[in-house]
Amino acid sequence: MKQMALSILVNPTGSHAASWLHPGTQADASTDIGYYRRMAQLAERGKFDLFFIADTPAARTTNLEAWSRFPMFMNVFEPITLLAALAGATRHIGLGGTASTSFHEPYNIARQFASLDHLTHGRAAWNVVTSANDFAARNFGLDKLPPHALRYDRAREFVGVVQALWDTWDDDAFVEDRVSGHYFDPARQHTLHHEGKFFRVHGALNVARSPQGHPVIIQAGASDTGKDFAAETAEVVFSSDSTLEGSKRFHDDLKSRMAKFGRAPEALKVLAGKPILIAESAQQAEDQYQALQELIHPDVGRMRLGTDLETDLSDLPVDEPIPEGRIPKTSNQHKMYFDHIVHMIRVEKLTLQQLYMRYERGNKTLKGTALQVADQLEEWFTGGACDGFMLMFNLMPTGLADFVEKVVPILQHRGLFRQEYSGATLRDHLGLARPANRHAVAAKAAAARAAAARAAAE
Numbered sequence: 001m002k003q004m005a006l007s008i009l010v011n012p013t014g015s016h017a018a019s020w021l022h023p024g025t026q027a028d029a030s031t032d033i034g035y036y037r038r039m040a041q042l043a044e045r046g047k048f049d050l051f052f053i054a055d056t057p058a059a060r061t062t063n064l065e066a067w068s069r070f071p072m073f074m075n076v077f078e079p080i081t082l083l084a085a086l087a088g089a090t091r092h093i094g095l096g097g098t099a100s101t102s103f104h105e106p107y108n109i110a111r112q113f114a115s116l117d118h119l120t121h122g123r124a125a126w127n128v129v130t131s132a133n134d135f136a137a138r139n140f141g142l143d144k145l146p147p148h149a150l151r152y153d154r155a156r157e158f159v160g161v162v163q164a165l166w167d168t169w170d171d172d173a174f175v176e177d178r179v180s181g182h183y184f185d186p187a188r189q190h191t192l193h194h195e196g197k198f199f200r201v202h203g204a205l206n207v208a209r210s211p212q213g214h215p216v217i218i219q220a221g222a223s224d225t226g227k228d229f230a231a232e233t234a235e236v237v238f239s240s241d242s243t244l245e246g247s248k249r250f251h252d253d254l255k256s257r258m259a260k261f262g263r264a265p266e267a268l269k270v271l272a273g274k275p276i277l278i279a280e281s282a283q284q285a286e287d288q289y290q291a292l293q294e295l296i297h298p299d300v301g302r303m304r305l306g307t308d309l310e311t312d313l314s315d316l317p318v319d320e321p322i323p324e325g326r327i328p329k330t331s332n333q334h335k336m337y338f339d340h341i342v343h344m345i346r347v348e349k350l351t352l353q354q355l356y357m358r359y360e361r362g363n364k365t366l367k368g369t370a371l372q373v374a375d376q377l378e379e380w381f382t383g384g385a386c387d388g389f390m391l392m393f394n395l396m397p398t399g400l401a402d403f404v405e406k407v408v409p410i411l412q413h414r415g416l417f418r419q420e421y422s423g424a425t426l427r428d429h430l431g432l433a434r435p436a437n438r439h440a441v442a443a444k445a446a447a448a449r450a451a452a453a454r455a456a457a458e
């Protein structure tokens with residue numbers, strides 16, 4: 001029986017905007033390494049595939065009064081550093097993090113993730129994002145983000161260079177032969193000569209090919225360009241649609257795009273984003289959720305909505321609808337979120353407060369008892385909406401603990417989720433093949449051609 005993949009997107013106090021205000025969360029969790037260790041170990045006890053850290057490389061610098069009430073990304077560890085610190089605290093669970101193609105050089109990323117893959121014995125994953133944040137752009141010599149299409153052009157070239165660098169060395173290049181006196185075999189190094197639109201790289205990576213060959217590539221593009229990019233390069237994609245039908249459409253659309261890049265549908269796993277709130281009864285879950293919603297300060301509501309609508313809403317009254325004239329003509333950031341809000345404004349005609357109370361960035365919290373949560377996950381999974389889930393918990397650590405204790409056993413009992421890890425690497429967990437080194441593949445093909453030519457000549 002096919003089994004689902006489970007990943008957690010770690011928000012230190014929880015995925016809910018007001019989670020840090022809740023007495024059950026740890027307010028200073030975001031820079032407490034002991035806390036992260038415990039969370040990673042808890043997810044590993046639950047046999048999760050992946051422990052995932054999202055990121056944007058900037059603290060906000062404006063509207064600080066509102067941001068001070070919703071401190072997301074204002075005080076967080078750099079993901080690769082954090083994941084490296086978790087390597088020794090865990091043994092099985094995959095460790096994934098975000099790094100932006102708009103603000104790095106491919107060499108750095110190739111080296112960092114190859115190193116992380118070695119440190120974790122094959123459990124590393126890189127979430128490739130183009131970033132959607134002008135605050136980040138201003139930290140890297142830009143006034144604002146380059147246009148969406150240009151960011152994706154750069155991302156495509158960036159990933160190509162990173163993957164080529166990961167193939168610098170044949171798997172067996174480091175012979176460490178004290179008899180011949182060769183530490184590595186010079187014939188098994190492959191220098192990259194890349195001259196592209198965005199990058200010039202003539203060189204070789206100074207770290208051996210890593211346990212997974214290539215760390216797992218994650219993506220979450222939702223635009224047409226983003227989906228094509230994912231179909232071409234990604235091995236895990238995070239989707240966010242609140243309906244089973246919408247998720248299934250996204251899943252099928254994405255997988256149908258893969259053929260034109262010569263890829264099989266199994267080479268990519270779609271994980272549906274799901275915020276979770278578990279309680280003893282459905283009513284209790286609803287009550288807890290409403291109590292959390294009530295904690296959202298109006299300034300935070302305006303600010304979060306305004307961020308995704310790409311316009312400042314701070315002067316608008318919360319008890320009236322957003323005027324049509326305040327809707328920007330186009331989006332340059334998260335198109336999907338933008339379109340969703342515009343749809344809510346135009347079709348549902350809600351007041352600003354109703355809007356921010358309802359808007360969940362494309363996701364809808366799955367609330368209920370452990371059994372209800374397990375039932376819904378099963379329905380989505382068996383209904384073909386996804387290959388697994390990117391779970392977020394409204395409140396941490398209680399949300400994750402409840403899930404591991406109460407939902408995982410139900411899924412295991414139904415045969416929908418693993419009882420034990422059966423492989424060593426993240427690729428093993430996800431059922432993804434280890435990519436062969438392109439130079440080894442080419443050499444093998446050349447040898448086969450030469451042998452065929454010899455045989456024909458005889």
Ligand SMILES: Cc1cc2nc3c(=O)[nH]c(=O)nc-3n(C[C@H](O)[C@H](O)[C@H](O)COP(=O)(O)O)c2cc1C
Binds near residue numbers: 055130219227
């Ligand atoms: C589960 C999930 C995690 C994401 N993590 C990040 C992140 O860490 N950093 C980031 O800049 N964007 C992140 N994104 C946003 C996506 O990378 C992407 O920009 C967004 O889905 C919009 O797609 P588009 O750029 O193709 O329009 C995430 C999206 C999802 C659904």
